[in-house]
Amino acid sequence: MAKSLFSRRSFTASAAFAVVAPLVESSQSEAAAVKPVEKPGGKGNLRRITLYAERMPDGQLGYGLEPGKATIPGPLIEIVEGDTLEIEMVNNLNVTASLHVHGVDYDTASDGTRMNNSVVEPGGRRTYTWRTHAPGRRPGGSVEPGSAGYWHYHDHVVGTDHGTGGIRQGLYGPLVVRRKGDVRPDKQFTVVFNDMNINNRPAHQAPEFVAKVGERVEWIVITHGEFYHTFHIHGHRWADNRTGLLEHPKDQTRIIDTKITGPAESFGFQLIAGERVGPGAWMYHCHVQSHADMGMAGIFMVTDADGNVPDHSGGGHSGHSTGTHH
Amino acid sequence: MAKSLFSRRSFTASAAFAVVAPLVESSQSEAAAVKPVEKPGGKGNLRRITLYAERMPDGQLGYGLEPGKATIPGPLIEIVEGDTLEIEMVNNLNVTASLHVHGVDYDTASDGTRMNNSVVEPGGRRTYTWRTHAPGRRPGGSVEPGSAGYWHYHDHVVGTDHGTGGIRQGLYGPLVVRRKGDVRPDKQFTVVFNDMNINNRPAHQAPEFVAKVGERVEWIVITHGEFYHTFHIHGHRWADNRTGLLEHPKDQTRIIDTKITGPAESFGFQLIAGERVGPGAWMYHCHVQSHADMGMAGIFMVTDADGNVPDHSGGGHSGHSTGTHH
Amino acid sequence: MAKSLFSRRSFTASAAFAVVAPLVESSQSEAAAVKPVEKPGGKGNLRRITLYAERMPDGQLGYGLEPGKATIPGPLIEIVEGDTLEIEMVNNLNVTASLHVHGVDYDTASDGTRMNNSVVEPGGRRTYTWRTHAPGRRPGGSVEPGSAGYWHYHDHVVGTDHGTGGIRQGLYGPLVVRRKGDVRPDKQFTVVFNDMNINNRPAHQAPEFVAKVGERVEWIVITHGEFYHTFHIHGHRWADNRTGLLEHPKDQTRIIDTKITGPAESFGFQLIAGERVGPGAWMYHCHVQSHADMGMAGIFMVTDADGNVPDHSGGGHSGHSTGTHH
Numbered sequence: 001m002a003k004s005l006f007s008r009r010s011f012t013a014s015a016a017f018a019v020v021a022p023l024v025e026s027s028q029s030e031a032a033a034v035k036p037v038e039k040p041g042g043k044g045n046l047r048r049i050t051l052y053a054e055r056m057p058d059g060q061l062g063y064g065l066e067p068g069k070a071t072i073p074g075p076l077i078e079i080v081e082g083d084t085l086e087i088e089m090v091n092n093l094n095v096t097a098s099l100h101v102h103g104v105d106y107d108t109a110s111d112g113t114r115m116n117n118s119v120v121e122p123g124g125r126r127t128y129t130w131r132t133h134a135p136g137r138r139p140g141g142s143v144e145p146g147s148a149g150y151w152h153y154h155d156h157v158v159g160t161d162h163g164t165g166g167i168r169q170g171l172y173g174p175l176v177v178r179r180k181g182d183v184r185p186d187k188q189f190t191v192v193f194n195d196m197n198i199n200n201r202p203a204h205q206a207p208e209f210v211a212k213v214g215e216r217v218e219w220i221v222i223t224h225g226e227f228y229h230t231f232h233i234h235g236h237r238w239a240d241n242r243t244g245l246l247e248h249p250k251d252q253t254r255i256i257d258t259k260i261t262g263p264a265e266s267f268g269f270q271l272i273a274g275e276r277v278g279p280g281a282w283m284y285h286c287h288v289q290s291h292a293d294m295g296m297a298g299i300f301m302v303t304d305a306d307g308n309v310p311d312h313s314g315g316g317h318s319g320h321s322t323g324t325h326h
Numbered sequence: 327m328a329k330s331l332f333s334r335r336s337f338t339a340s341a342a343f344a345v346v347a348p349l350v351e352s353s354q355s356e357a358a359a360v361k362p363v364e365k366p367g368g369k370g371n372l373r374r375i376t377l378y379a380e381r382m383p384d385g386q387l388g389y390g391l392e393p394g395k396a397t398i399p400g401p402l403i404e405i406v407e408g409d410t411l412e413i414e415m416v417n418n419l420n421v422t423a424s425l426h427v428h429g430v431d432y433d434t435a436s437d438g439t440r441m442n443n444s445v446v447e448p449g450g451r452r453t454y455t456w457r458t459h460a461p462g463r464r465p466g467g468s469v470e471p472g473s474a475g476y477w478h479y480h481d482h483v484v485g486t487d488h489g490t491g492g493i494r495q496g497l498y499g500p501l502v503v504r505r506k507g508d509v510r511p512d513k514q515f516t517v518v519f520n521d522m523n524i525n526n527r528p529a530h531q532a533p534e535f536v537a538k539v540g541e542r543v544e545w546i547v548i549t550h551g552e553f554y555h556t557f558h559i560h561g562h563r564w565a566d567n568r569t570g571l572l573e574h575p576k577d578q579t580r581i582i583d584t585k586i587t588g589p590a591e592s593f594g595f596q597l598i599a600g601e602r603v604g605p606g607a608w609m610y611h612c613h614v615q616s617h618a619d620m621g622m623a624g625i626f627m628v629t630d631a632d633g634n635v636p637d638h639s640g641g642g643h644s645g646h647s648t649g650t651h652h
Numbered sequence: 653m654a655k656s657l658f659s660r661r662s663f664t665a666s667a668a669f670a671v672v673a674p675l676v677e678s679s680q681s682e683a684a685a686v687k688p689v690e691k692p693g694g695k696g697n698l699r700r701i702t703l704y705a706e707r708m709p710d711g712q713l714g715y716g717l718e719p720g721k722a723t724i725p726g727p728l729i730e731i732v733e734g735d736t737l738e739i740e741m742v743n744n745l746n747v748t749a750s751l752h753v754h755g756v757d758y759d760t761a762s763d764g765t766r767m768n769n770s771v772v773e774p775g776g777r778r779t780y781t782w783r784t785h786a787p788g789r790r791p792g793g794s795v796e797p798g799s800a801g802y803w804h805y806h807d808h809v810v811g812t813d814h815g816t817g818g819i820r821q822g823l824y825g826p827l828v829v830r831r832k833g834d835v836r837p838d839k840q841f842t843v844v845f846n847d848m849n850i851n852n853r854p855a856h857q858a859p860e861f862v863a864k865v866g867e868r869v870e871w872i873v874i875t876h877g878e879f880y881h882t883f884h885i886h887g888h889r890w891a892d893n894r895t896g897l898l899e900h901p902k903d904q905t906r907i908i909d910t911k912i913t914g915p916a917e918s919f920g921f922q923l924i925a926g927e928r929v930g931p932g933a934w935m936y937h938c939h940v941q942s943h944a945d946m947g948m949a950g951i952f953m954v955t956d957a958d959g960n961v962p963d964h965s966g967g968g969h970s971g972h973s974t975g976t977h978h
Contacts, residue, residue, distance in 0.1 A: 108606035434932035
């Protein structure tokens with residue numbers, strides 16, 4: 001099981017590297033993705049992975065799928081409704097740490113809180129079990145929602161009993177629970193507004209994401225810390241529902257390009273890169289003015305079919321300091 | 327009318343007391359609920375209650391259904407679309423106070439503002455009339471929404487012309503307008519984020535709510551004051567719509583376990599206690615890290631069928647100071 | 653084209669003036685609206701307007717459709733899905749300015765950012781092109797959302813590369829993209845929460861909006877700057893979807909009368925003035941207590957059929973300082 005999972009992962013990981021074509025950097029280049037394997041039968045799978053909590057060379061904290069490979073955000077974990085994921089967390093930190101998840105099904109033994117005695121001492125390891133299920137009807141007739149969603153995981157004990165210190169230093173990551181039949185994206189980008197930074201990057205160094213015109217790009221947006229933010233992308237928009245996609249052309253769900261979000265909220269959506277607007281350097285940023293001015297801004301680089309981008313000046317854009325794309 | 331209402335109330339109140347089984351405290355133990363009586367005909371009822379605005383022994387302010395019985399939050403008032411509620415407010419405070427409501431139909435004479443001369447002098451009384459209606463179609467064909475929702479009421483004049491002082495000290499309460507056909511919950515819990523506290527409780531003493539596995543629990547969440555918050559429950563989630571319940575299994579409404587909310591917003595939802603996660607002590611808290619750390623956290627205690635809860639350490643959890651459940 | 657547009661505009665502008673009947677002021681009295689002309693064929697139109705960025709007599713900045721006619725908020729621009737709007741912006745300021753829009757389709761050349769070299773030097777002019785489209789299906793079968801929505805435009809370069817200085821001083825305005833078949837309102841009101849003010853008005857001088865009982869009123873609510881706010885109207889409510897109107901009586905979309913909103917978010921809705929509550933002076937305000945107390949509050953004046961309003965005391969209400977309605 002674990003074996004097939006990892007081989008699958010290595011495959012998707014190399015695919016993920018396509019996201020970071022020579023000219024750019026991307027948080028996806030760092031976080032090897034854990035992707036699901038769907039069984040023809042549609043029956044859920046049991047998956048097992050090991051997650052290492054470690055201190056990184058720069059002093060921040062991260063989760064990784066292999067020792068010495070921790071990233072911020074942690075690995076993108078993607079499963080399908082019905083799957084069960086057993087995560088053995090290895091705590092290579094010198095403080096007690098844990099793994100708390102949003103959205104899926106877990107016993108208090110997998111809560112990741114000190115209150116429920118589900119934390120991991122330094123040097124220790126503990127298995128957390130996440131279960132998921134498809135939507136259905138309860139005996140009484142009411143609808144039980146499925147587990148599908150854009151969720152996330154984080155430490156719940158470093159620094160305070162709510163994990164304030166662990167989250168601040170980088171112990172968090174994205175979780176996507178896919179519904180059978182959901183459209184798979186070509187690329188996935190994770191943006192975490194954590195206090196006044198994006199993905200714990202220094203100011204003005206937010207990740208630059210790249211896609212070709214027409215590629216289906218999935219954005220996973222998570223907020224942590226103290227502040228509220230408003231996530232905005234230039235030239236693109238999405239539906240404010242589970243998938244970001246309308247169900248039918250008359251669907252009256254709000255279409256938005258800016259969304260207020262607060263700590264521990266997460267949402268995601270798919271868009272078609274450059275649809276009706278073409279290639280170019282499109283800003284994404286927090287639209288709280290002081291946050292954008294202080295560097296909570298990056299670039300969604302949409303290339304043409306040949307991977308080229310119309311020239312543009314890097315002068316103005318604070319998030320563009322890496323300007324390595326020419 | 328009033329008579330049948332009160333007899334009904336006393337009945338549901340005792341039912342409500344079941345919420346606070348020996349081992350716990352609950353805001354519902356303090357706020358006797360005003361419950362609706364549905365007529366077979368489905369025609370709305372006229373109800374009458376008296377609401378007393380008083381200073382409580384601890385110096386805070388509250389609304390109550392009887393003199394000397396004020397609570398924070400005030401009584402849970404529940405009516406059915408079509409009902410009219412006449413509330414005679416008696417002001418036992420030494421300052422002018424009022425009753426302003428969200429969501430339902432009222433004339434400016436029931437606005438509860440100084441601007442509309444609808445406030446109550448010290449020692450005075452005034453009748454506020456709240457009307458409700460079912461959804462329907464306007465002559466022009468557009469849909470008129472019904473009054474159903476998770477609403478709330480509060481003072482609008484103590485301290486400032488917006489009731490800032492009255493709200494801060496406790497003059498607020500929940501209002502549920504039920505739609506005919508809506509599923510009735512087994513238990514109802516009200517959580518009010520008011521500045522940096524929950525239900526005006528001291529830090530680290532948020533109410534502990536108890537339900538048995540499988541019980542249908544309704545949460546009513548209201549925010550007041552200055553700050554935004556993100557409401558989160560461990561191990562449970564809901565649909566971000568009117569009821570918190572999906573309409574059908576393919577409904578694409580977002581399923582969430584964390585929601586940003588600001589002053590005077592209110593929302594509610596029903597969940598099945600321990601569904602797919604089992605009994606245990608599940609935290610609910612504001613997920614703004616400093617707010618949680620400062621004590622905006624409590625416990626949703628889910629017991630097994632026998633009323634027992636798997637043991638857990640109270641060590642870490644700040645909201646667990648009452649720890650009277652063993 | 654431009655000619656027919658302007659003649660149309662002058663017509664709707666005079667209609668708009670009806671909003672500000674003798675007794676009141678209104679932001680709509682200042683912002684002449686750009687309204688669409690719908691072709692029988694339903695094919696989109698190409699429209700052209702000129703927008704002047706100027707310093708106003710009071711020292712603030714604004715956009716206007718004619719020299720010396722700048723307003724805050726800028727002109728209400730309304731188009732229909734399928735339309736293309738060419739806006740020649742004339743920069744009469746002594747600093748570089750630009751025009752950035754939310755929600756519609758534009759190339760990077762119309763991004764309005766320094767990064768994309770789409771700004772306007774002092775004394776210069778530049779044409780920005782906004783395109784729109786109706787919803788439809790992509791070749792792959794997924795739904796492409798239409799451009800309809802309550803959007804907005806603003807400067808993106810004055811003061812900082814995110815336009816913080818331009819927005820603070822007034823360079824912003826509303827954009828409504830209508831879907832064919834959408835109900836047209838009788839009146840439109842724009843409320844912009846910009847830092848701690850409404851429409852850049854002094855504290856306690858928010859616009860007073862007037863409508864007759866039964867009129868269909870459209871509210872366009874935009875937020876800018878640093879802070880989050882909660883928009884609330886007394887005695888009225890709306891559906892939290894694209895139009896503010898339910899699709900059918902069983903639609904489970906949340907009905908709200910208070911909504912949290914952050915910088916660059918925008919939403920809108922239609923309501924029937926005084927529906928089930930009658931004429932009167934209804935407050936609208938930010939419900940963050942200190943914001944309301946400091947003057948982020950105004951009046952929605954609903955008159956009877958004869959244009960009369962039940963008397964009310966202006967004593968308490970901070971936003972009521974103009975009190976010219978008796």
